[in-house]
Amino acid sequence: MLNDIFIAPFVDMFTAPDFLMQVLWEGLVSGILYALIALGFVLIFRSSRIFNFAQGIMVVFAALTLVGLFAMGIPAWISVGLTLVVMFVLAVAIERVVLRPLVGQPDIILFMATIGITLFLIGFGETIFGGENKVMITEELGIPTGDTVLEPFGGLLILQHLDITVVVVATLLVLGLLAFLNYTQMGRAIRALGDDHQAALSVGISLQTIWVLVWFIAGIIALVTGIAWGARAGVSFALEVIAYKALPVLMLGGLESITGAIVGGLMIGILEKLFEIYWGQPLLGGNTETWFAFVLALIVLLFRPQGLFGERIIERV
Amino acid sequence: MKDTEGYVTADGRQIGGTLMEMRNITLRFGGVVAIQDISFDIREGEVRAIIGPNGAGKSSMLNVISGFYTPSEGEVWYKGAKRPPMKPFEVARQGVARTFQNIALFEGMTVLDNVMTGRLTHMNAGIASQALWWGKARDEEMENREKVERVIDFLEIQNIRKTPVGRLPYGLKKRVELARALAAEPSILLLDEPMAGMNVEEKEDMSRFILDVNDEFGTTICLIEHDMGVVMDLSDRVVVMDYGKKIGDGTPDEVRNNQDVIDAYLGVPH
Numbered sequence: 001m002l003n004d005i006f007i008a009p010f011v012d013m014f015t016a017p018d019f020l021m022q023v024l025w026e027g028l029v030s031g032i033l034y035a036l037i038a039l040g041f042v043l044i045f046r047s048s049r050i051f052n053f054a055q056g057i058m059v060v061f062a063a064l065t066l067v068g069l070f071a072m073g074i075p076a077w078i079s080v081g082l083t084l085v086v087m088f089v090l091a092v093a094i095e096r097v098v099l100r101p102l103v104g105q106p107d108i109i110l111f112m113a114t115i116g117i118t119l120f121l122i123g124f125g126e127t128i129f130g131g132e133n134k135v136m137i138t139e140e141l142g143i144p145t146g147d148t149v150l151e152p153f154g155g156l157l158i159l160q161h162l163d164i165t166v167v168v169v170a171t172l173l174v175l176g177l178l179a180f181l182n183y184t185q186m187g188r189a190i191r192a193l194g195d196d197h198q199a200a201l202s203v204g205i206s207l208q209t210i211w212v213l214v215w216f217i218a219g220i221i222a223l224v225t226g227i228a229w230g231a232r233a234g235v236s237f238a239l240e241v242i243a244y245k246a247l248p249v250l251m252l253g254g255l256e257s258i259t260g261a262i263v264g265g266l267m268i269g270i271l272e273k274l275f276e277i278y279w280g281q282p283l284l285g286g287n288t289e290t291w292f293a294f295v296l297a298l299i300v301l302l303f304r305p306q307g308l309f310g311e312r313i314i315e316r317v
Numbered sequence: 318m319k320d321t322e323g324y325v326t327a328d329g330r331q332i333g334g335t336l337m338e339m340r341n342i343t344l345r346f347g348g349v350v351a352i353q354d355i356s357f358d359i360r361e362g363e364v365r366a367i368i369g370p371n372g373a374g375k376s377s378m379l380n381v382i383s384g385f386y387t388p389s390e391g392e393v394w395y396k397g398a399k400r401p402p403m404k405p406f407e408v409a410r411q412g413v414a415r416t417f418q419n420i421a422l423f424e425g426m427t428v429l430d431n432v433m434t435g436r437l438t439h440m441n442a443g444i445a446s447q448a449l450w451w452g453k454a455r456d457e458e459m460e461n462r463e464k465v466e467r468v469i470d471f472l473e474i475q476n477i478r479k480t481p482v483g484r485l486p487y488g489l490k491k492r493v494e495l496a497r498a499l500a501a502e503p504s505i506l507l508l509d510e511p512m513a514g515m516n517v518e519e520k521e522d523m524s525r526f527i528l529d530v531n532d533e534f535g536t537t538i539c540l541i542e543h544d545m546g547v548v549m550d551l552s553d554r555v556v557v558m559d560y561g562k563k564i565g566d567g568t569p570d571e572v573r574n575n576q577d578v579i580d581a582y583l584g585v586p587h
């Protein structure tokens with residue numbers, strides 16, 4: 001038993017490094033998507049103290065809109081552009097109709113309002129697009145579908161072209177967001193608002209503009225993850241679960257830390273895959289990916305209550 | 318717009334016409350009357366102080382000027398026009414910059430980034446242009462950087478440019494906050510107890526910076542202090558508040574010899 005837990009898995013990793021690389025690669029593909037989604041949560045939380053329960057349904061809604069527009073005969077890439085417009089309109093609508101009237105209410109009320117947004121989008125999405133599963137327009141978007149086989153250490157490493165595309169696009173998006181946040185005035189405004197509301201107002205930052213902006217960013221993230229995840233799993237309301245995968249990332253990385261979201265996402269993507277393959281499947285009958293991340297997050301929180309990258313432990317008074 | 322003649326100070330500086338005017342301002346919080354029917358003006362180019370014991374209503378007045386509080390009664394006039402009710406960020410965009418009594422900085426950001434946020438009131442490039450680092454946004458960023466570096470040099474904080482503000486000692490934080498306000502190139506600069514909590518040396522530095530800012534850029538400054546001694550050498554004219562009322566208004570010498578002011582500061586019951 002001890003051997004199975006502490007020795008055998010590592011022996012396996014060592015003796016079949018090509019397979020280990022395969023596992024790590026697949027972990028990375030999921031991890032970068034988790035990181036992206038977590039980033040959407042963090043940006044909204046920092047600038048409005050709202051935990052955005054609707055992030056998951058936004059993924060579904062973006063994917064459905066894209067596929068729906070294409071089905072109406074609109075060319076694929078124009079559909080992407082139009083979907084972005086829809087996500088922008090959604091961000092404006094949420095700010096006007098939900099956030100602005102509720103400003104100053106307790107955080108929990110705003111949280112419940114995002115549950116309301118979720119229920120609305122589910123109903124609205126079903127009315128417009130119907131409830132049945134759809135296929136992501138992967139090929140039409142020009143996303144390559146084949147695979148490349150590498151032979152590291154004389155072994156075998158299969159890289160799906162779809163996965164490569166996902167990693168490249170998601171990485172570019174994350175880096176782009178980081179550059180935007182760090183090197184543009186709007187980005188500084190977003191970070192500033194997260195740090196201190198009063199001070200942000202005093203330098204001329206408009207809450208409303210920033211809110212629309214962060215919800216729109218969350219919408220862009222929703223579209224990208226919707227395409228990536230939808231290409232593998234099909235487009236249905238079940239896509240929503242990708243957002244729940246971000247919850248343990250947030251527990252680990254902290255709701256306010258941008259670095260935490262990125263590092264936490266990658267970490268969880270990779271660790272859950274490693275655990276599933278080397279411990280979960282041989283010892284527990286598999287399917288550990290649904291819960292492993294939460295357990296990991298709980299254990300880390302036991303030892304580090306502020307999370308891995310907690311920026312603020314001390315309650316402000 | 319100037320609706321009044323200016324005057325010349327004792328040290329020979331030309332002060333302009335009225336820049337901002339408070340007319341019969343009253344501010345209530347429930348039963349508490351924080352400000353009671355106060356009027357005064359701030360002229361272009363002058364250093365105007367508001368002094369008074371703790372709880373007199375000085376910060377409340379500054380909050381009214383900067384739009385953080387909406388007065389219960391009275392009018393704020395700015396650049397010759399009555400100001401409609403405005404949010405703080407709109408007031409900021411009209412050229413009113415401020416610091417806070419309990420320092421409000423972006424603790425997680427570097428000194429440089431903090432001061433850069435001071436330039437947000439001058440942002441013209443659209444979001445898309447910024448996201449894509451396009452023409453106008455890039456030119457603006459360069460221009461902002463140049464101006465910000467000048468402010469940083471001026472306040473002698475070059476050596477901490479890249480330090481996260483959260484790690485700085487109190488005195489330096491106060492200076493960074495001043496830098497951020499200054500970066501906005503404001504028409505009027507509001508300072509809430511800029512010297513509170515500082516040691517003697519830091520106070521002298523801060524006094525010097527305030528005078529230099531006023532001298533070099535001609536910035537109109539309105540500053541608050543509870544300690545009477547500190548401001549007398551700094552300011553051209555002083556408003557004195559006590560229990561939400563104005564009890565004195567004039568040059569430091571006039572105010573110093575005003576019996577009501579002396580009583581308030583000596584704690585004579587009234």
Ligand SMILES: Nc1ncnc2c1ncn2[C@@H]1O[C@H](COP(=O)(O)OP(=O)(O)O)[C@@H](O)[C@H]1O
Nearest residue numbers: 346349351369370371372373374375376377378
């Ligand atoms: N936001 C507020 N809510 C309720 N009362 C306030 C508020 N701000 C100030 N006050 C009250 O107004 C009075 C003046 O306070 P303040 O303007 O901070 O005085 P000062 O800055 O001169 O020390 C005090 O009695 C204070 O309790």
Ligand SMILES: [Mg+2]
Nearest residue numbers: 375376377418
């Ligand atoms: Mg005060």
